[in-house]
Amino acid sequence: MLRPGIVLPALVALATVLLGGCAGAPDESEPPVITEAPPTAPPTxxxxxxxxxxxxxxxxxxxxxxxxxxxxxxxxxxxxxxxxxxxxxxxxxxxxxxxxxxxxxxxxxxxxxxxxxxxxxxxxxxxxxNALALVVPSSNPAGIQAPADLADPGVKIIAAGEDVPITLYAQEVVRKLAGLAGYPAGFAVAYGANVVSREDNVRAVLAKLELAEGDAGFVYVTDAVSSTQVQVVPLPAGTNVAAxxxxxxxxxxxxxxxxxxxxxxxxxxxxxxxxxxxxxxxxx
Amino acid sequence: MGLSTLAALIAAFLGLPIIVLVIRAAMASSDAGFALAPAVLDALGLSLATTAVSLVLTVLLGTPLALLLARRRFRGSGLLEAVVDLPIVLPPSVAGLALLFVFGRRGLIGEPLGLMGVSIPFTTVAVVIAQSFVAAPFFIRSARAGIAAVDRDLEDAARADGASELQVVRRVTLPLAGSALAAGLVMAWARSLGEFGATIMFAGNLPGRTQTLPLVVYAEFQAGDLAASTGAAAILVLAALGVLVAVRTLHWGRALDVRRLA
Missing domain, CATH: 3.40.190.10 (Periplasmic binding protein-like II)
Known part of the structure; x- marks a missing residue:
């Protein structure tokens, strides 16, 4: 059994030793001050x-x-x-x-x-x-064949937060899709209503779709090609945006x-x- | 449904996720040759170092406060206790925002510090501040209760023998409250090790500098590296189990001490 009278000083001693090892850490994070060399000197x-x-x-x-x-x-x-x-x-x-x-x-x-x-x-x-890609999990649980399916009731769309660039680009793509012939009048609204999660960033959107926790989402083309666990649903010509x-x-x-x-x-x-x-x- | 069936269901609800997590971690780590991802190793070192500093700060600043709260009644002592307890019930994200308003670059203390060239937010120092802020109350609460339970006659006896107040505290009060202090310390360490919300808001999420173990669990999961995330999570589960064992041992020790005294 640990005797309390020993435990406390031992913990403090341990903490002190670790403190010694860490006290320098914030200093190390400070970049070295360069006084001799002019700022334009090459780093070598x-x-x-x-x-x-x-x-x-x-x-x-x-x-x-x-x-x-x-x-x-x-x-x-x-x-x-x-x-x-x-x-x-x-x-x-x-x-x-x-x-x-x-x-x-x-x-x-x-x-x-x-x-x-x-x-x-x-x-x-x-x-x-970069450009955008509409991706679904490899298993494609919601059976999405075309961007128009994003407006189907019950489709779980994973998106990113309002200020995140991918969200602004995705909204532009959705606006362009909504203007296409064959897309319903309320497409953009239905897309927005199907968003079940707003992730911190685009990689988090990709991760949720790789885990098949969502049905579809917009990521960058570079994210789509980096993953083997999602498949790309082609966007109609003229609806993609340049990021x-x-x-x-x-x-x-x-x-x-x-x-x-x-x-x-x-x-x-x-x-x-x-x-x-x-x-x-x-x-x- | 019998009581034991219900109990088994609830136990499974509480225990199953952790058991599955540990199994997943074991599978993932055997796939990786039992090597931890570099990001996890960095975070482990950072977590151990920062929680150690937080712990020292907590003991140095928390012990006098616990003594005061346990031994003195004064105007506003109830309010002071409430202030000390607040971080325990406060959502960590609120703590992070509040810390930014005080220590941030436009904060109450952060702005004058900035004029002197000192910037706290998004540094390792900010990690320690966030950990201390959320964890210190656990130590202070436990220490206060432990000190309040010390028999005052023993302290008076020491005073009658000519001990100074400092000697009374160091030789009588704190040793007798030792197991409560140690239990509080262990709980505070666990809380600072698990600190997430205040850290990510106030200290950011920079690998090697402010990315502690809980942040690695989140960041690697967000980035899609489930194996690294699970590895870091498994370390935290093991640490939590160790804390429970330690606290139980300490309370058992106190029970024995009481029986011996009786």
Whole structure:
């Protein structure tokens, strides 16, 4: 049996030891201050490793993981830390003080809003283009054959939150579908009524459909090709939309030169080669 | 339907999801060669470090408060108790929002701190603050009850022998309340380890910096990596079981102590 008289001091001692190990952690997260080198110096001249925090749209998750390994190999002094979530959530976090260096949005709206709110350094840079895909679980539990079936009563549509880029793009597609011959007058309303869940971001929409917890949902083409557990329902010609991804250097970044270098890399040929592997197109 | 059938149904309702989770985790981890995903390992280290710091803060700040609440009656002591208990019943997302309003970049304390170049939200420090905020009440409650149960005659005897107030507290009160303090500590640790809502709102979800184990369960599930999510969840289940065993052992210890005293 544990004697209480021993347990308490032991726990405190353990906590103290762990405290010693952790006290440095917040400091480590602070980027090293570079005073000797001019800010435009290439990072290879700087002895210390620089950590760049990249906030990227959820749809970029896999592509950014690949970009990280390529970029770190080409830039040995840079370490990339990637956080992926909805562009709207990431923008809110930056506005609330999250220490990010680069923000890669799945639209130009969220990047532009960051600029307008005074939280960006410079103008947004378009770096990729995507399109939408209507997907259903491989088992297609609701038997959806065409987008018109989305308005059938009882179809469980998984969508993302109101401010999330995929939702805005999906609404545009639904509007275009509603205007087609053969689509009922109340198609957009019926689609909205069939939404059973609003997920945090597009990857969460994909995950719910992979688990067959929902019947259908709009994701990006890149998400659809990344999954073996969903199938794509073709959209009629002229109803798809082009999603332009734009990135921006965060105004509070303590290493704006390295941040800009990464943003230019992802928009440049090397970054485009990585993005293309995941199905992203070049920016318009 | 007999009482035992009903009891079995309810036990299955409570126990089955956890059992299935552990089985799924075992299957997923044997597929992965019993290796945890890197994100889960990072989160495990971060969770252990941050909960340890939260625990130290909780003990240092919570013990004097527990002593005060257990030993003194004063104007507003009832209100103070309510304030201390509030985080226990408050939804964590509300706690996260409230913490942002105080420590955030435009917050009551966060704004002046920002002028001095200190930014708390979305850092590891914010994780510790969120954990301490939601977990400290568990320790303070248990410590308060334990200290209140200590026989005051024993304290008076020590005073009569010339012990100072600090000596009375350190040598008599706290050791006698030791098992209640330890039980409170274990409960507080469990609560801070499981902290989710306040963390994701106030500290964000950055791998290696603010992404603790519960956040990994959520983030990997959202991203579709069910195996990583399940692995992290299994660690949390094991920790929770350990906490229950520890608390039971501590209460058993107290029962024995009481019997010995009688």
């Amino acid at each position: 001249l700087i002895g210390e490793r620089v950590e760049l925090v990249v906030f990227g749209a959820a749809s970029l998750r896999d592509a950014l993981a690949a970009a990280k390994s390529v970029y770190e190999m080409d830039h040995p002094t840079i370490t990339l830390t990637v956080a992926a979530d909805s562009s709207a959530a990431l923008r809110t976090q930056i506005e609330q003080g999250a220490a990010a260096d680069v923000f890669l949005s799945a639209d130009s709206v969220n990047a532009q809003r960051l600029v307008e709110a005074g939280f960006a350094d410079g103008e947004p840079v378009a770096f990729a283009q 332009t991804y734009a990135g921006v250097v965060v105004g509070d970044s303590t290493q704006p030169a390295e941040a800009r270098q990464f943003l230019e890399w992802i928009a440049g040929p090397d970054g485009q080669a990585v993005l293309a592997r995941f199905g992203f197109g070049p920016p318009p």
